Amino acid sequence: MQHPLFLLLLLLLHGSPIGSFTVRLLQISTFQNTSFVDTEGFGLLEDIELGALDKRTWNIHFYQPWVRPALPRSDWDTIENMIKIYLQKFSHLINDGASARDVPCEYLVFSCMAGCELYSNRTSRAFAYVGYNGQDFLSYDVDHGKWILYEDTDLSRYVQATLQNYTAFSELVQVLFNDTCVDDMELLLRYGKAALARQEPPVATVFARAPSPAQLLLVCHVTGFYPRPISVAWLRDGQEVLPGPALTTGAILPNSDLTYQLRIVLAVSPGDGHSYTCRIRHRSLGTRSLLIPWGRF
Known part of the structure; x- marks a missing residue:
């Protein structure tokens, strides 16, 4: 049986346009206090759950047998290391920003989605969005390397400025989604062909x-x-x-x-x-x- 949160996320996702495929990395972080944050994460190819994060170790657990063989080991190591560094930085960023701006760091819920969409002509579009307590918060303009505000508050401006100055993360996002999206996505599509072609009649x-x-x-x-x-x-x-x-x-x-x-x-x-x-x-x-x-x- 699928995880309840995974089923909820499916309600929020729309299918890709005909002739395109989308990989999404989804994160929901709930800050219960300044010392504890609960983070759940999933990876999706279209609506197929590729894997999820272990809450304690932040290691990736693969749910489809064809996922790990699809990409080179070095790519998985890069993605896993990037996720661990990002989650650690993200937790500190929110805690420090909330404390400095007198925002109670209790039951703050941040949802993040990043990924890329591959079109039939081998062009691609990368994206990254951040939500805060159910509202749009920030988005990442991959083409210009800038974080865009949805909600103009002290906290959002602080997070925007900090992420903007976190150049190592921005550069890594650029490399992953602009440079490796097409090659890695095509490998996933090849290995996951049978799963993507699955049909169940109504x-x-x-x-x-x-x-x-x-x-x-x-x-x-x-x-x-x-x-x-x-x-x-x-x-x-x-x-x-x-x-x-x-x-x-x-x-x-x-x-x-x-x-x-x-x-x-x-x-x-x-x-x-x-x-x-x-x-x-x-x-x-x-x-x-x-x-x-x-x-x-």
Whole structure:
């Protein structure tokens, strides 16, 4: 079963555009007091969990058997050492900055995401973002080597200035994401080809609820599908119902087995004489659609 935090992070991530792939390094650090910080970290290729940090040692534990063989040992050593140095510096940075600015260093939550996106023409885009207590905090402009403020506060200006002067870290980020992204990503894509090509067909159920005598809610629940992109629509007499107040499409949610689920609800009048069908299109189905009729009532 996947870690609950990992499932939560999947809710925050959007799939890469068609023809591109993204590697993300995710960090959540919770400062419970000045002497203790709890840090969790994950590495993702698209939505495949490559590995996670050991909370005590900050060593990397790999979750996919093909990850470690994909990259040279020297690359993994560089990444692991960089992570350990960065986390140590990050903890000191936040503690010192919060103390100097009378910010209580209790239950401060920082979330960081860094990575790169590789396009089909072998160009790439690197990125790094920092959030603070659920709000955007800083981002790193890789092209210009500058940290950009989202929230203009004493603490954010202090962190920005300190990171800006932490040239060794900035240079290492530049090297990792600009110089090695394409080569290392292509190796990961080659070794992880089978995992990325995995397909699980959707299973759909149609049922109804009656919140009032004047309204019927037709629910199409689709689950167990992978990869994430999917198209689900309600058809009225064979014609797609367009977006509007009667149609509610939920978010695509992760299941614990790294498949996804989605629910789409259509409000109708009982006995309106129309027939309704839920139509599902997904990569695993090829060119055909899965049609689940509700029928005429």
